[in-house]
Amino acid sequence: MQQSTHTISVSAQGRKLYDITAQVMNWANQQAISTGLLTLYIQHTSASLLINENYDRDVLVDMEAFFNRLVPDGDALFIHTVEGPDDMPAHVRTALTQTSLSIPVVEGKVALGQWQGIFLFEHRYMSATRRIMMHLIGE
């Protein structure tokens, strides 16, 4: 049984879903694990992880539109406003999505479904460098 770890840095240019599937898969495939478990972890509270459809980019537009409406910027409900009108919504959007994801590795492949992609969901409007840690265990 062996383990590998690796950190991806993503230079996010504002609120959007960023496809990180290729970066994740490239690294995982290089580890030559036949059976195992891949875990992704994002070290932030204003950006999160999401597995969603990787085919029609309209899905990403709609996903963002939905979260934008569900958690309005500048909502009068919020008292934590010192970091800007999109900051507390960013924390809520992070809570509603994922900070960690685990995907089995089976027969030498990370077992993503045919239509699944892995996304960084950036919730702030400003640019930010986001760190995603990967941990792989298996043999």
Place this chain on the structure above:
Amino acid sequence: MQQSTHTISVSAQGRKLYDITAQVMNWANQQAISTGLLTLYIQHTSASLLINENYDRDVLVDMEAFFNRLVPDGDALFIHTVEGPDDMPAHVRTALTQTSLSIPVVEGKVALGQWQGIFLFEHRYMSATRRIMMHLIGE
């Protein structure tokens, strides 16, 4: 330390919560692991995983009703409508729930709480065969 993997297929007959607890537990118990980690992973973007109350079936009705209201079918907000009025809502509902779940195995048992069941949350109205991968590591 050993690993096992297994895939469950669920024949989902439309939008609903399907109890898969017995299928998961039966397989995990057969692996004879005393201490370990069980991970479930669903390979879809229109169906998800949920741990919730396993006792009163009204909870499942209410859960579905809540998500139905929160993410309305045919919402004018959405531009990805080519696959039907329930398709983009299905992706959003998947984003709001889980694609992967991890449960420790302690003293030979998957450590589900007394009132917890494991459910496939199907978000489409059409019938579909859904694949859930299981990975168990331990000894």
Place this chain on the structure above:
Amino acid sequence: MQQSTHTISVSAQGRKLYDITAQVMNWANQQAISTGLLTLYIQHTSASLLINENYDRDVLVDMEAFFNRLVPDGDALFIHTVEGPDDMPAHVRTALTQTSLSIPVVEGKVALGQWQGIFLFEHRYMSATRRIMMHLIGE
């Protein structure tokens, strides 16, 4: 490769976010794992896990306010009302957040980000003892 497990009990005094970061980190640090994976699992359906900002306590107030508005107590939509007006909302809030969390351990440290804390999100108004299981694998 080794494994350790441990259960944290939290005496929750009503609906609120409870910071469990120190309890988690203290135990994990004692296991002297250099590289590995820490998984937290909550054995309840009316309380959940959340990683969120650990610095400004206003964030916790706003988080609670948001979920309170999103999933109203006593909502006429719900038929599962026998356990009180906050019971079905508690199950929905649990579904919208996390039952399990996985965090890599890298260079001897649980890889929490600088601003991340780990919280028990209690969704009921009554007092309750909540059990969170931890599983650590690595070497």
